[in-house]
Amino acid sequence: MKLQVSIDLLSLEQAMNLLQDVAAYVDVIEAGTPLIKQEGLKVVETFKKFFPDKLIFADMKTMDAGELEAEMAFKANADFTTVLAVSNDATIEGAVAAARKYNKYVTADMIGVHDRVKRAVELEKLGVNYLELHTGLDEQAHGGVSRLDELQTLRGMVKIPLSAAGGIKEDTIQQVEAAGAQIAAVGAAIYAAKSPKEAARRIREKITSS
Numbered sequence: 001m002k003l004q005v006s007i008d009l010l011s012l013e014q015a016m017n018l019l020q021d022v023a024a025y026v027d028v029i030e031a032g033t034p035l036i037k038q039e040g041l042k043v044v045e046t047f048k049k050f051f052p053d054k055l056i057f058a059d060m061k062t063m064d065a066g067e068l069e070a071e072m073a074f075k076a077n078a079d080f081t082t083v084l085a086v087s088n089d090a091t092i093e094g095a096v097a098a099a100r101k102y103n104k105y106v107t108a109d110m111i112g113v114h115d116r117v118k119r120a121v122e123l124e125k126l127g128v129n130y131l132e133l134h135t136g137l138d139e140q141a142h143g144g145v146s147r148l149d150e151l152q153t154l155r156g157m158v159k160i161p162l163s164a165a166g167g168i169k170e171d172t173i174q175q176v177e178a179a180g181a182q183i184a185a186v187g188a189a190i191y192a193a194k195s196p197k198e199a200a201r202r203i204r205e206k207i208t209s210s
């Protein structure tokens, strides 16, 4: 399983400082949605420039203009962009078309989807590359649930790789891996830790597969 650091900080400078400490322990660097909104896609360009060996994930959370926004992310050198799974199928198709054009990946973020099994099957047919089971920050703040059981259910239903995000910590990372995620996205448990470097190192150590 790959480890993704979700950077939901609000400045490129803070993000780069964090990455000096944690990049060595992660496979994927995520420019979080608030960071992109605050600083623009230059954060994605900068991450790729300074960390060319890492996969760069632009959490665009696209809801409309799928092809245009995905293309913006890929032109900024993102390897992944996200489209919201609740979007219209035409939006998903647009993002998929851009990913194919640039030979990159589109992740469908399942945040806000009610029937996740039904939508997962549809998204697989629409051609997305990854499905992200996500307990969002607001949902977490209101007692949001873990989606580990659903991860296992979906693992048996669709062939496309699954990723997991939302509230993953050092003491849950192994359960996420065991449930079948190919990527675990970890935000606050790394960037808000007393020592982000130590937190990233310990989380990395707990992952057994590559």
Ligand SMILES: O=C(CO)[C@H](O)[C@H](O)COP(=O)(O)O
Residues within 6 Å of the ligand: 006, 007, 008, 032, 033, 059, 134, 135, 136, 137, 140, 165, 166, 167, 168, 185, 186, 187, 188, 189
């Ligand atoms: O995409 C996000 C919010 O929409 C976050 O980046 C994702 O939920 C991971 O963050 P955390 O581990 O802090 O929950």
